[in-house]
Amino acid sequence: MKIYQSKLLNNFTNLTHAFTTKDGGVSQQPYNSLNVAFHVEDNSSDVKQNHQYLAKKLHYDKNALVHMKQIHSDIIHIVDENDNFLNPPTCDALITDKTDTPLMVMVADCAPLLFYDDTQKVIAVAHAGRAGAFKNIVRNVVQSFTNDFQSDVKNIVISIGASIGSCCYEVGSEIYNEAKSLNLEYAMEKKDDSYYLNVGKILKKQLLASNIQEKNIEISNKCSCCNNSTYFSYRADGITGRFCGLIMLQ
Numbered sequence: 001m002k003i004y005q006s007k008l009l010n011n012f013t014n015l016t017h018a019f020t021t022k023d024g025g026v027s028q029q030p031y032n033s034l035n036v037a038f039h040v041e042d043n044s045s046d047v048k049q050n051h052q053y054l055a056k057k058l059h060y061d062k063n064a065l066v067h068m069k070q071i072h073s074d075i076i077h078i079v080d081e082n083d084n085f086l087n088p089p090t091c092d093a094l095i096t097d098k099t100d101t102p103l104m105v106m107v108a109d110c111a112p113l114l115f116y117d118d119t120q121k122v123i124a125v126a127h128a129g130r131a132g133a134f135k136n137i138v139r140n141v142v143q144s145f146t147n148d149f150q151s152d153v154k155n156i157v158i159s160i161g162a163s164i165g166s167c168c169y170e171v172g173s174e175i176y177n178e179a180k181s182l183n184l185e186y187a188m189e190k191k192d193d194s195y196y197l198n199v200g201k202i203l204k205k206q207l208l209a210s211n212i213q214e215k216n217i218e219i220s221n222k223c224s225c226c227n228n229s230t231y232f233s234y235r236a237d238g239i240t241g242r243f244c245g246l247i248m249l250q
């Protein structure tokens with residue numbers, strides 16, 4: 001099983017984290033092979049097996065995992081005792097200070113974000129594609145750290161895994177106009193007569209605007225769409241699986 005880890009998050013010993021790839025699971029085409037999503041019409045027993053393999057690899061209890069019914073919103077859910085593997089809350093970010101409770105964000109081109117505050121011992125995950133970035137979901141996550149868990153923003157570290165790059169994210173005039181109305185023109189790149197969106201640039205700017213320290217932000221330069229043999233990519237493949245970002249306090 002091929003996974004990636006964050007240099008920033010690897011500095012902490014009481015933390016488990018990973019960004020998965022397509023590699024190491026049992027799902028068949030077009031979900032081959034480590035698809036972690038149940039909603040994409042993959043065989044659910046294969047998806048369960050993939051979760052079991054990942055749990056074994058990273059040493060956690062699969063049934064303690066909290067994932068999300070992601071809806072491209074800016075909703076944050078504080079993990080509570082009702083959350084478990086079979087009942088994912090409807091939201092696009094999760095936050096907790098509970099140990100042995102892995103949080104998972106699933107993606108195929110959207111950005112998977114992992115957050116950690118080593119002082120208050122709080123973790124979070126977030127799902128941010130174009131919609132999440134336009135709604136500034138990262139601001140809500142940072143606010144939850146400070147308001148709900150008394151974090152100091154200077155202690156929050158963020159790692160963003162592979163997502164679609166501006167190389168592949170061509171958008172139409174409707175999206176261009178929406179970006180313009182939100183003062184996000186800086187994230188639009190014009191090539192020939194087309195516009196390309198740089199979601200990572202928006203996320204970084206929003207994190208800095210939320211007073212996250214620049215040295216605490218790490219963004220993968222891997223484009224999921226260019227690298228669709230390694231990552232699931234909705235733009236490249238349409239019907240496909242999901243890879244994930246995962247974080248857990250030990």
Ligand SMILES: [Zn+2]
Nearest residue numbers: 167168223226
């Ligand atoms: Zn690309």
